[in-house]
Amino acid sequence: NTVMTQSPTSMFISVGDRVTMNCKASQNVGTNVDWYQQKTGQSPKLLIYGASNRYTGVPDRFTGSGSGTDFTLTISNMQAEDLAVYYCLQYNYNPWTFGGGTKLELK
Amino acid sequence: EIQLQESGPGLVKPSQSLSLTCSVTGYTITSGYDWSWIRKFPGNKMEWMGYISNSGSTNYNPSLKIRISITRDTSKNQFFLQLNSVTTEDTATYYCARYTLYYSSYYFDYWGQGVMVTVSS
Numbered sequence: 001n002t003v004m005t006q007s008p009t010s011m012f013i014s015v016g017d018r019v020t021m022n023c024k025a026s027q028n029v030g031t032n033v034d035w036y037q038q039k040t041g042q043s044p045k046l047l048i049y050g051a052s053n054r055y056t057g058v059p060d061r062f063t064g065s066g067s068g069t070d071f072t073l074t075i076s077n078m079q080a081e082d083l084a085v086y087y088c089l090q091y092n093y094n095p096w097t098f099g100g101g102t103k104l105e106l107k
Numbered sequence: 108e109i110q111l112q113e114s115g116p117g118l119v120k121p122s123q124s125l126s127l128t129c130s131v132t133g134y135t136i137t138s139g140y141d142w143s144w145i146r147k148f149p150g151n152k153m154e155w156m157g158y159i160s161n162s163g164s165t166n167y168n169p170s171l172k173i174r175i176s177i178t179r180d181t182s183k184n185q186f187f188l189q190l191n192s193v194t195t196e197d198t199a200t201y202y203c204a205r206y207t208l209y210y211s212s213y214y215f216d217y218w219g220q221g222v223m224v225t226v227s228s
Binding site: 001032034036042043044045046049050053055085087089091094095096097098100101103 | 151152153154155166168169170202209210211212213214215216218219220221
C-alpha cells in the first residue's frame with residue numbers, strides 16, 4: 001500500500017499565524033492527493049482536490065501544493081475556526097490511503 | 108441538498124457481523140458517482156474500506172476483502188456495509204461518503220455524520 005506520512009502530528013498555533021503542514025507519499029502519486037479538515041464531533045470536509053485545487057466555498061487562505069511524493073497544505077492567516085485535524089489522501093493507487101493527520105491546537 | 112445518514116447498532120460482539128446502512132437523500136445512487144464506506148479508528152487513523160458504484164459494481168480495500176460486503180437497495184436509495192468476523196480492532200467511527208470524479212480528480216464531497224461502533228463482549 002501507499003503510505004502517506006503527515007508531519008508534524010500536531011502543531012500549537014496562534015490566530016493569525018501562517019501554518020504549513022506536510023504529507024509525504026511512499027511512492028509517486030502524481031497530483032492525486034486531496035486534503036480534508038475534520039473538526040471535533042464533525043465529519044471530514046473536503047478542502048483541496050488534485051493537490052492544489054480549492055473546493056467550492058473553501059476560503060482562499062487554504063492553499064495546497066506539491067506533486068510526486070511531497071505535498072503541502074498552507075493556511076495563510078490562521079483563524080480560530082480552523083482548529084481541526086487535517087488529513088491528506090492519495091487516490092492514485094488502490095487502496096486509497098490517508099495520512100495519519102495533523103492536529104492544530106491553540107497555544 | 109444531498110445528505111447521507113448512517114445507521115446501525117453501536118455495539119457488536121466479537122466474531123459477529125457488523126451491519127450498517129447509509130440512507131441517501133437529495134440524489135439517486137444509481138444516477139452516478141460511487142458510494143463509499145470509510146472508518147476512523149480511535150487515535151485518528153482513517154481507512155477507506157470500499158465502494159459500490161452507481162452501476163452496482165464494488166471495489167474493496169484488499170486488507171478487508173475476505174470480510175467485507177457492500178450492497179444496495181435501489182428502491183430505498185440506501186447502501187449497506189457488512190463486515191464479518193469483527194474483532195476489537197474494528198472499533199471505529201464509520202462514515203459513508205460520496206466519491207466524485209471531477210475531470211481527472213477524485214474526492215469525497217458528501218459525508219454522513221458518522222456512527223460509532225464498538226466491538227466488545
